[in-house]
Amino acid sequence: MNAIDLTPLYRSSIGFDRLGSLINHALATESTPNGYPPYSIEVLDENRYAITVAVAGFSQQELDIQVEKGVLTVRGNKNEKDERKYLYQGIANRSFERKFNLADYVEVSGADLSNGLLTIRLVKEIPEAMKPKTIAINQEGEVLEHDAGERNTRTNKVA
Template sequence: MATIDLTPLYRSTIGFDRMASILDAAMRADTSTGYPPYNIEALEENRYQISVAVAGFEEKELELEVERGVLTVRGRKADEEGKQYLHKGIAFRSFERKFNLADYVQVEGANLKNGLLVVELRKVIPEQMKARRIPIGESGLRTIEAGEANQDRQAAA
């Protein structure tokens, strides 16, 4: 397994502490069987869609869960007692798929149609995280300094 040195990245970034653990988890998690197949699509700038091929599964046999930035899709297939197959080429086995979600990515909903489970995602950036212009020369420090100067003058009087 290859290792990645993130030292140059940490020299010029702030607040990306989770990145190393996400990369490490992604490299370890890539040992899955590939079942069921899925697509991840970017629909617009802040909208995404995951399509998971779940042919043969019903809604009640599927479960979606989001916990600590990880979307988990599970399929639990009920036992098919009494069926006798001459050939069984369709996999109806249980599965679990995990997707690491970036900060501020929320699951909007899910739909099952034509054997595809489609999960809609949207990146909702909080207002305080959006880009804003900072005027030069108008800082809160001047207000504090002016207040302190007034207190100093009052104390001296």
């Protein structure tokens, strides 16, 4: 596996230091495909998401959800031995661990277990300090105000 060279990105971008490690980690993870348990990632609206994991046969007590350093980890622990004898067992009944990298400001808002599906709700909450804001520009006795969300520039005379 070759590492991706992100040097052109770093020349003109600031604060994307984590990007290279995220891409390399994703490529390393995908090199060992593990489709268990199956899952879906859904966009509910601009700032809300849901991850649904198929956890048939797991009780709420056997599931664990943790978030640490921007990584959401979902674990299912099967400790008890199944005494049944199967002719065919198509429903996997083994322990698992599935990890999801979360972008900055994405937080877990809750989780539900219903009909064998674990749904984890996520919300992206951008702090006020990160939202666009108006910057005043002083120019020869005039104050020019420009709102990042508007195209018009207003001029206020300074006395």
